[in-house]
Amino acid sequence: MKKIGILFGQESSFPQAFVDRVNEKNIKGISAEFVTVDEVFQGRATDYAVIIDRISQDVPFYRAYLKNAAISGTAVMNNPFWWSADEKFFNNALATKLGVPVPKTYLLPSKEMPTDTSSNSFKNLKFPMNWSNIFDEIGFPAYMKPHSGGGWKSVYKVTDVENLFQSYSETGQLVMLLQEEIQFESYFRCYCLGQKYVRIMQYEPRNPHHLRYVTNGGPVEKKLLKTIEDYVFKLNNALGYDMNTVEFAVRDGIPYAIDFCNPAPDADLFSVGQENFDWVVENAANMAIERAQSHKDGKDNLTWGNFIKTSVAGEQIGGGKTSAPAVEKSVGKRGPKPKATAAKSSSEVKVAGKRGPKPKAASAVAPKVAGKRGPKPKATAANASTEVKVAGKRGPKPKATAAVAPKVAGKRGPKPKASVANASTEVKVAGKRGPKPKAASAAAPKLAGKRGPKPKASAANASAEVKVAGKRGPKPKTEGAKPAKIAKATKAIKAPKKVAAKKASPKKSSAKKGSAKPKGNSAPSSDMNNIGE
DSSP: OEEEEEEOSSOOHHHHHHHHHHHHTTOTTEEEEEOOOOOOOTTOOOSOSEEEESSTTTOHHHHHHHHHHHTTTOEEESOHHHHHHOOHHHHHHHHHHHTOOOOOEEEEOOSSOOTTOOGGGGTTSOSSOOHHHHHHHHOSSEEEEESSOOTTTTOEEEOSHHHHHHHHTTOTTOOEEEEEOOOOSEEEEEEEETTTEEEEEEBOTTSOGGGOBOSSOOOOOHHHHHHHHHHHHHHHHHHTOSEEEEEEEEETTEEEEEEOOOSSOOOOHHHHOHHHHHHHHHHHHHHHHHHHHHOOTTSOOOOOOHHHHHHHTTBOTTSOBOOOOOOOOOTTOOOOOOOOOTTGGGTOOOBTTBOOOOOOOOSSOOOOBTTBOOOOOOOOTTTTTTOOOBTTBOOOOOOOOOOOOOOOTTOOOOOOOOOHHHHTTOOOOTTOOOOOOOOOOSOOOOBTTBOOOOOOOOHHHHTTOOOOTTOOOOOOOOOOOOHHHHHHHHHHSOOOTTOOOOOOOOOOOOOOSSSOOOOSSOOOOOOGGGTTO
16 A cells, blocks of 8 residues: 655645545555654655655754655655755746846945854854945845745845845845836736646736735736746756646746745645635645656655756756866876877876877887787897886897987987997987997897896906896806907997997906996996986
8 A cells, every 4th residue: 555645734634635646546556645864764665656845944853754754755745854844045046047036235244244143153254245336237126035944934025225225124134036016917926736737827926815816807818828838847847846836927928937946835825815725735645646657666756856856967957067187098098109209108098087298200129019919029229228017017028139228208318328239329319320230249138127138258248238127137257358359350340420439448247147237338227217307
């Protein structure tokens, strides 16, 4: 059995008529009754599939009870979370985004400071306000009313500045709206139930309360009625109310939405009249039965408006997406395929999904990009030390040749001094081809923590042995190279520009542990810890 309950206060005619009408329909598995609230425990479900709320705006205990019921699956009408958040000034702002005409409206701070506040609580509020600008835009006469609330409480018609401040002084801690007056030729109050049933009623707000609903009004243009109906649906669909009224003042044929935050609208027989009362009872009963039939246990059965839905989707109500920051798409995407150069192989980086500068082609090894193996290079003096691991995968295993320190991240490394070891391996990086070396008889450095082939000791490699990546190089064998052979090798090699070719001081290899430590003109270090400097 799906139970429908109604929670109410001082009213009597509508709640009883509503319960009776639901039960008269004799829908199988559906019944209606007054809600009974006993102990309320956190997260514990109620016995009701649907609750019609007519009073929680005045009783905070009931509002908390309804929120607890809602998260346990009860379809509370209206949504207690949205009702708690909504107010009339926001309604007006929302209407401007929906294209529904509304009067020009300003928000005014409360005349008196809220409880437990002082002047220090209002350091961000400009004082005095620019009242003259407000008066010029709104004009007189105007209406002043609370930004939240209803029931025509604390509503003032102000005729001039003096009258405004006199009325304002009576508002205490209420936050008020100052709204232009719409000099209307006709006025309507519209009931909207379940966002599908609409009743447009002629209304005269200047009459006593019990005479405001017009029973014998004149004919109304169909086009105007259609426009009003469209605005009613547009506003209630955006707000997400199951039960609400919207008031329109028509000026020069244009309906202006005056008040449309009435989630517990008047439905008393003696104020709305018999004909309107019967319509409200019948369609409220139909709405509640439909919701009970579609109710799903343990699910969210609340109604959420288009404002919330579009906000969750990252869009603005009324059309157009919010200017959210662009999401970078670099993760998992293949970068641009670079052309191989000796300089770019160690420094090409894809940043935030943008393509880096297009390198010039040169004879070197292309790095691995996005997890794919590049072409296997042939061993040369230029590429042996520039092979770099990219994207966390191992590059091709190079053959041992002379060591060259690449320039990294576009910065110039230290200017090396000429020696037998480096004279043949000096290469200009940063996209330009260095001189083509002839000799390639030097020791291979260790790359990425792996030991290269164990070289035989010679005069050429004794001074060129370099530690790479902080690891000890291979232990050379001493063969007692003669100074004469070194001198011949020096003459055979042409040093690059801007490098002074000097003879290395010949020395016999020390048979100490670790690699031979050169003195004076040592080969430049290829330690990759310099990246990012």
